[in-house]
Amino acid sequence: MTGAWLDELNPAQREAVTHTEGPLLVIAGAGTGKTRTLACRVACLIDRGVPADRILLLTFTRRAAAEMLSRAGRLTSQATAGHVWGGTFHAVGNRLLRIYGEAIGLSRDFTVMDQGDAADLMNLIRGELGLAKTKRRFPRKQTLVAIYSRTVNAQDKLAATVQRYFPWCVEDLDGVKAIFELYVQRKRERNVFDYDDLLLYWEALCAADRVGDAVADRFDHILVDEYQDTNAIQGQIIRLMCKRRQDVMVVGDDAQSIYSFRAATIRNILDFPELFPGTRTVTLEQNYRSTQPILAASNAVMASARERFTKELWSDRASDRKPVLFTCMDEDEQCNSVCDRILEHLERGIPLQRQAVLFRAGHHSSQLEVELSRRNIPFHKYGGLKFVEAAHVKDLLAMLRILENPYDEISWFRVLQLLDGVGARTAQRLIEALGVRRDVPFPGTRENGGGPVSPLKRLLADPLPVPPAAKEGFEQFRILIRECTGLSANGNGNGKSGTAEPAGLSLAAQVERIRAFYDPLLERNYENPAIRSRDIEQLEQIALRYRSRSRFITDLTLDPPTSTSDLAQPPFLEEDYLILSTIHSAKGCEWDVVHIIHAADGMIPSDMAVADEAGVEEERRLFYVAMTRAKDRLYVYFPLRYYHHGARLSDRHSYAQLTRFLPAPVRALFEQRATKLVEAELGGGRRAHVDIHKRLNRLWED
């Protein structure tokens, strides 16, 4: 039953993989074969006869789950690894709530809104409460969502959260509170869940009397990856899921905890042994990824961290190549240097796909992207603006959402305003007339049994307050809805009547029909409609793979394509491309050659994080995560000066400081290089390197 692969594991890995029962904590340093260990354990459990669909594997991204399960599938003789429940907390919560949610009064057909939708709803409520026009500037909608989400995920008091993390909003606390109350109420009335609800209600489900046990009994084994980046609710969910049997394995590394802005807390991993008595702890310390010099530099960065689990990563991958610290004149030169290095490595046989450029914030790569395009170096960017955040994609999704859940107010609001002659005011009036707003929480029963009439039926049948200017566009819209739902103007479906599932077009046909309706609007509402139209076409392609509209919408919301090229067809994928990624999105990945750009104070650590020590410590871990992504070669770039934004013609600039995470003793573990320009500027011509570095160092000592 055990495959030969067991022999290829090191003793610590094997201990984790073959652990029989009871709680298991695996502290796995960067590159120590964590993924492999998890995949092997899944395979091992299946080989031992645990039914695959009674194994729950919680990961940070769906991609991670998919990779582990496909690896596990290759290891086990059983062909059932695909039946393992794998995915993010949010995706699994969604799935469980649709199955068991009715027991706690939830309706099965809720829609899930992403952060942008949540922000729009906050904004709507803020307007209604008249908080938009106060003397002082009220917190922006994204800030509101951030405050809300952090409070909920940390299970903390609002006042404390604002005080601590959003001090500039303290004065608006009353307004914020009022908005949140309405926000929560609105979501329930509209049968809409935000990301946080998926966790919140999952927890409620677990805590509920009968169904709680049923949910907990659903699984024999639970495995959680990246446990250092789980938050209070997620920790609580795990505890509740394990109330009947404690066969749970959590894997994590405190040195790589980088999601505290999402209320992740390291306490989950630190306190695990106390919360789960009898925990067996296994530590993985052998790094298989990086060369020894890269590891030495990374360890040195972490050595000055305030508190950490003591573990010393080691590697037997010797190399005489130290990581390189590259000083450039400015961002322009940084771009050039990066491109030069990349092409150098490419010529020496390292394909672009095995190289990555990492940075702190999404926009840090914009100038580099221009230069890469200029040089015809194809790239693929992770993090930053996503496909589904583009306005036109949201428009299309909103149309599908109202078909799915006719009480989804945000989506109505968005869709109606697309129509010619309809603005915010008219849209609101229409929403009211359609009966989208109801004061009944938890709409479990619909039209059956004398419930409210669906807004979709009203749209087709009722006289509505449509201003003359909007008449024509509105008529088109009516036709669209009629065709998609199969409802007729007198309010009856042409199949089974009175059910929530209309006898309309197939999903693909609906999307196609919507696109025909939407294309002209696209032209009117946005610039470069051609590109946007192509995106919509791609969406149509994806829709072909789905039969269920609900699945399609939810998948796009919970697991959005990371960028437009994710949607590219096979011929595109075969092409070699460079990876650009935020450090956060690079978590769990590895590349032969890694380039970290903007290693300046203010970028890493980010200006916004240095207010308190905890913030700086997290930035340190972030830098550590970035460094430990490298297998063979690591380059860190530091531009000496930054030009002040916007000034195209002005040369106003200021000198940057090298990131504080590379003090002299750590720098000694790097090979230090500078561009010719830097040498010229600092050395006044052709001086010896030593001299230049002395002068450079002077710049860095505060």
Next chain:
DNA sequence: GGCATGTGTATTTTT
């Protein structure tokens, strides 16, 4: 009331 245009102002990271 709807919508185009202009102005001033900012808090990184993601499910």
Next chain:
DNA sequence: TACACATGCC
């Protein structure tokens, strides 16, 4: 650069 808000025209 985007977004929130004010203004002015249809």
